[in-house]
Amino acid sequence: MNMREKIEAAAARYPDQRSAIMPALLIAQKEHGHLPGPVLEEVADILNVERIWVYELATFYTLFHTEPVGMFHLQLCDNVSCMLRGSEALLKHLEAMLGITKGGTTPEGLFTLSTVECLGACEMAPVMQVGDDYHGDLDFARVDALLDRLRAVARQATGPVLAPAAPPGE
Amino acid sequence: MFEPVLLRNVDAPDGHLLANYEAGGGYRALAKALGEHTPDEIIDIVKSSNLRGRGGAGFPTGMKWSFVPKRAGKPKYLCCNADEGEPGTFKDRILMERDPHQLIEGMAISAYAIGAETAYVYIRGEYVLAIHRLEQAIGEAHAKGYLGRRILGSDFSFIVHIHCGAGAYICGEETAMLDSLEGKRAQPRLKPPFPAVEGLYASPTVINNVETLVCVPHIVVRGFEWFRGIGPVKSPGPKLYCLSGQVRKPGLYELPMGIQLRELVEEYAGGPLPGRKIKAVIPGGVSAPVIPERGLDVGMDFDSLSAVGSMLGSAGVIVIDDSTCMVKVATRIIEFFHHESCGKCTPCREGLNWAVKVLRRIEAGQGAPGDLEQLKTLCKGIFGNTFCALGDGAAMGLRAALEHFEHEFVAHIEERRCPFH
Numbered sequence: 001m002n003m004r005e006k007i008e009a010a011a012a013r014y015p016d017q018r019s020a021i022m023p024a025l026l027i028a029q030k031e032h033g034h035l036p037g038p039v040l041e042e043v044a045d046i047l048n049v050e051r052i053w054v055y056e057l058a059t060f061y062t063l064f065h066t067e068p069v070g071m072f073h074l075q076l077c078d079n080v081s082c083m084l085r086g087s088e089a090l091l092k093h094l095e096a097m098l099g100i101t102k103g104g105t106t107p108e109g110l111f112t113l114s115t116v117e118c119l120g121a122c123e124m125a126p127v128m129q130v131g132d133d134y135h136g137d138l139d140f141a142r143v144d145a146l147l148d149r150l151r152a153v154a155r156q157a158t159g160p161v162l163a164p165a166a167p168p169g170e
Numbered sequence: 171m172f173e174p175v176l177l178r179n180v181d182a183p184d185g186h187l188l189a190n191y192e193a194g195g196g197y198r199a200l201a202k203a204l205g206e207h208t209p210d211e212i213i214d215i216v217k218s219s220n221l222r223g224r225g226g227a228g229f230p231t232g233m234k235w236s237f238v239p240k241r242a243g244k245p246k247y248l249c250c251n252a253d254e255g256e257p258g259t260f261k262d263r264i265l266m267e268r269d270p271h272q273l274i275e276g277m278a279i280s281a282y283a284i285g286a287e288t289a290y291v292y293i294r295g296e297y298v299l300a301i302h303r304l305e306q307a308i309g310e311a312h313a314k315g316y317l318g319r320r321i322l323g324s325d326f327s328f329i330v331h332i333h334c335g336a337g338a339y340i341c342g343e344e345t346a347m348l349d350s351l352e353g354k355r356a357q358p359r360l361k362p363p364f365p366a367v368e369g370l371y372a373s374p375t376v377i378n379n380v381e382t383l384v385c386v387p388h389i390v391v392r393g394f395e396w397f398r399g400i401g402p403v404k405s406p407g408p409k410l411y412c413l414s415g416q417v418r419k420p421g422l423y424e425l426p427m428g429i430q431l432r433e434l435v436e437e438y439a440g441g442p443l444p445g446r447k448i449k450a451v452i453p454g455g456v457s458a459p460v461i462p463e464r465g466l467d468v469g470m471d472f473d474s475l476s477a478v479g480s481m482l483g484s485a486g487v488i489v490i491d492d493s494t495c496m497v498k499v500a501t502r503i504i505e506f507f508h509h510e511s512c513g514k515c516t517p518c519r520e521g522l523n524w525a526v527k528v529l530r531r532i533e534a535g536q537g538a539p540g541d542l543e544q545l546k547t548l549c550k551g552i553f554g555n556t557f558c559a560l561g562d563g564a565a566m567g568l569r570a571a572l573e574h575f576e577h578e579f580v581a582h583i584e585e586r587r588c589p590f591h
Contacts, residue, residue, distance in 0.1 A: 013331045015371060018353030026295065026334055053353065060355040061336030063295045079257040080456055080502055081414040081488055117339065117506055118257035119296055122414030122486070123421045132298040 003031045007046050017047045021057050025064055034065040062116075070105045070112035071157075072150050075129040078115040081122035086139075090126055091115060093140050097147060110154055111147075174424040175388050175408045176381070179269040186303050188310040191271035197316050199387030203279045204324040207390075212283035216386065219394035220406050225251055225342070225379030226454065226483040227559075228405065228472035235376055237366035238284045244373040246286040250277055251347060251379045252293035252300075255339040256455030257506060258486025261410040262380035264422050266293070266300035269384075270307035274330060276383035278316065279390060281328050284376050288329055292347050295334045304332060339510035343558045344377040345369075346512065357514045358558035381410055401427030405471040405482075413439040415489040416446065428474065432466040435489055446491040450574070454483025456503045457563030459570030460490075479570070495590035496578045500571040501529040507564035518561030521552040525568065532579060535587035542579055545572060 001009065006027045011020035024043045025035060032039050035058050044051040058064045074094065078087045095101055098111055105112040121127045124136025128143075135146055179185035179194060191197070203212055217232030238246060250273070254262040266273060277289050293301055308330050311317040319327045338356050340346045345359035348370050369375025385407060389397045398406045409427040411434055414420045418440030425434070431453060435441065442448045450460045453470065459480040461468070468478050475482045490499060508522035525548045528541050545568060553565040572579065581589050 013333075016352065019333075019351060021353045022336055022350070023334065026336065049353075056355055057336075057353070061338050063335075063337035078502075079506060080452070080499060081258050083499075083502055084415040084488070084490060084494060116337075117509060118255065118259075120254050120260045120263045120294065122258055122260050122412065122488075125414055125420065129296060134299075 003027060003042075004046050007043065011047060017049055018053060020047055021049060021054055022061070025054070025058055029064060034068045036066065040066075068105075068109075071110050071154055072130050073112045073114065075114050075116040075119075077117070077119045077121075077125070077127050077129075079118040081118070082126040085125040087115075087126040090128075090138055090140070090143060093143060097144065110151070172408075172425055176265070176272075176384055176410060177269075177422070177424045179272065180264060180422075181268075185268050186270055186307065188271055188307065188314060191269070195391075196271055197275055199390040200275050200278050200316060201322055203282055203390050204322055204326055209283045209285060212279060212390070215394050216283070216389060219385075219389045219397040220404060221382065221385055221389065221397065222405055222472060223379055224381035224385070224410075224484075226256065226457070226481075228482065231378065231382055234366060234378075235280070235284050237364065238374045238376060239367065240285075242374045245288065245371075246284055247370045247373055247375040248277060248281045248284065248286040248289040249344075249347065249351065249370060249375060249377040250289060250291040250293075250383060251342060251344065251377050252291050252297075253335045253341045253347060254294060254297075254380070254484075255342050255510075256457060256484040256486055257503075258412060258414055258452065258455045258488040259484040260412050260414075261422055261485070263297050263300050265380055265384055265410075266297065267303050270300075270304045271311065272384045272387065273304070273380055274307055274311050274317065276386040277330060278321065278328055279386050280376070280378060280383055282326050284374075286376070287327055288331070290331050290333045290351055290370070292333050292335060292341065292351060295336050301332060301334060308332070338512075339506075340512040340558070340560060343560065346558065347377065348375065355512070357512045358560075360557060401429075402469065402471050402473065405473055409470070409485060411438075411470065412484070412486045413489070414486070416443050416448075416491040416494065417441070417489040418443060428469040428471040430466075431461070431468050431470055431487070434470060434487065435466065439487075439489070442489070442491050446493055448489060449492045449494065450490045450496065452488040452490070452567075453485070454481050455486035456488070456506060456567060457481070457559070458483040458486075459566050460496075460499075460574060461570075462574045493590070495533070495588055496571055496575040497529065497533045497582050497588065498590070500568060500575075501526070501533050503567050503571075504529055504564060507560060507567075511560060515556040515558075515561065517552045517555040518564070521548050521561070522564055524548055525564075532582050533588055535582060535585070537579075537583035537586075539583065541583060542572060542576070 007024040010023040040054045044054045126138050127136040213235050221231045222228040335341050341350045341356045343358050346356040350356035365375045411423045448463050450462050452460050472482045504525050508526045511518045513519045549565040549569050552561045
C-alpha cells in the first residue's frame, strides 16, 4: 500500500475523518522520516480536513517531528525512575561519545540524541528507546555496544537513508 | 500464598498467543457472560465486586458503567485507556505485551455490559511491541469469533480498534483522551457532561484503564465474592504494583490490594541497594505525594493512602534512597508536569513554569530566603484551580516534598549549594 492507501485504510476506523489525523501523521512520518509542511498539507488533502487541524496536532504531540531527525533517534528517559538509576551520567556519556549535546544530530545524520519523559519501562531503568526498540538496564558498556551495533546496521543499510552531511563549521 | 491472577500468563512462553490463552481457560468468561447473564447482571456483578478503577482515580467501575443511559439513540463507545504515562508505571505495557487476549476478553465483556459495539484502545505510540501484539491478538480473536458479528452465537457484535497516541501525558486524563481521539489537541473538557452521557463524538462513552478491564473476566468466572474477599472490602482485588528506583529487585508484582508498603518495598522488592538506606517512597506515580521512610507502614489501597495524605494512583512505587537529593527529585517532577501541561488553564501553565524556575535556582545553590514561601504560594494558586488533576498532582507532590524534606531545601539555600554534590 502507498501512503494514501494506508491513510485511507486507517480513516475507515472512525466515523469522523478528523480522528484519522493522528494515525495519518504517524503513517506519513514513517514514510518520510519527519513531517515538513508539504507532507502536512498532503495529509490534510488526503483526509479532506482543514490544514490547521493537521498543523496543530503535528506541533502539539511530541512524537511528531517537523524537523529532520537522524537515522537513529536515541531517546533517553530522564524521568525520576531513570534518574535514580543513573540516566544523567548516561546522557553525559552519550554526549561525549557522539560529540553532540542533547537535542543535536551528528553531522553525518546518523544519530539524534534526545531526552524524553517516562517511557513506561521503569523496571529496566535506565532505559532508552531507539526506533521501535527499548534498551534497558543500560550502563556505559551497554551504551557503547549499542552504538557500535547501530553503526554496523547503518553500514549495511542500502538506499538513501542518511541525511546529507552538514557543511563544515555548522 | 497469594496466587497471581492478572499476571498468570505473563511469564508463560508465548502467553500472548490465542492458543495458549485458550488453553489456560481464556474466553470462558466471555462465553459465560454472553450465555448466562444479561448486560445489567454483569453491571451488578461488577458493582458487587467493589472493583475500583486502576488508572489512578479509583472510581467504582460498576457505578461508572451504570451511568450510561440505556436508550441513547446513539452508538455507545468503550475506550480503553492504555496511554500509560504516569512516571513510574509500566503495568499496562506488560499486560498488553504478554497477555493481550486477557484485555480483549475484558473489553468484550465490558462492552456487552454497557451496550457498546465499538471500542478504541488509546495506546501510547512508544509502546510499539504492545501495539503489535494487540493488533495480532485482535486478528486472532476475530478469526475465532471472539470479536466481530454475533459473537459466540449471541446477538452481541463488537469490534476493537487501536488508536496510537503520540506522546502527551495529558491524554491519560479521560476527557483529554476523548478530544485526542476526535483528532484535536488533547485538552481536558469541563465536566459535566460526563463521558458516560456525552463522551466520544458526543455519544455515551465509558473509559476504563487496562488493568481495570483485565479484572473483569476473573470477576465473571470466579464471582464477585472472590474478588471482594481479597484485600480491604471497600477497595479490594488483586493489584499490580510497579516497583522502580533505588531498590534491589525492581519489577511488576501482583499482590492483594492493601499490602503494606514497607513489606512491598523491603521484602518483595528486596529493600535498598547495598550500603544505602531508604529515604522516601512515592507510592503511586509522581502525582502521588512522597512518603518519608517513617511513614511506610501504610496499606497500599485507595483509602489507606488517601488517609495519610498521599494516593494509590497508578501504583507506580518509586523508591528513593539516602544518596539522592530531594530538591532534585522535586525539580525533576515539576519539570515533568510543566512540560506536560496542556496549556489550557493559566494556573497550571504559568504556575508550573514559575515553580520550575524557583526549584532550579534552589538546586543550583542560588535560592533566596523567600523561595520556599514562594513555592507554597504557587501550590496554593494551582491546586483546585484547573480543569483537570494534572495541576493538582503537581501541587500535591511539591507540597509533600516541602513538608517532609524542608530541611533539605533550607540547606540548599543556606549553604548556597546542593549538599549532595
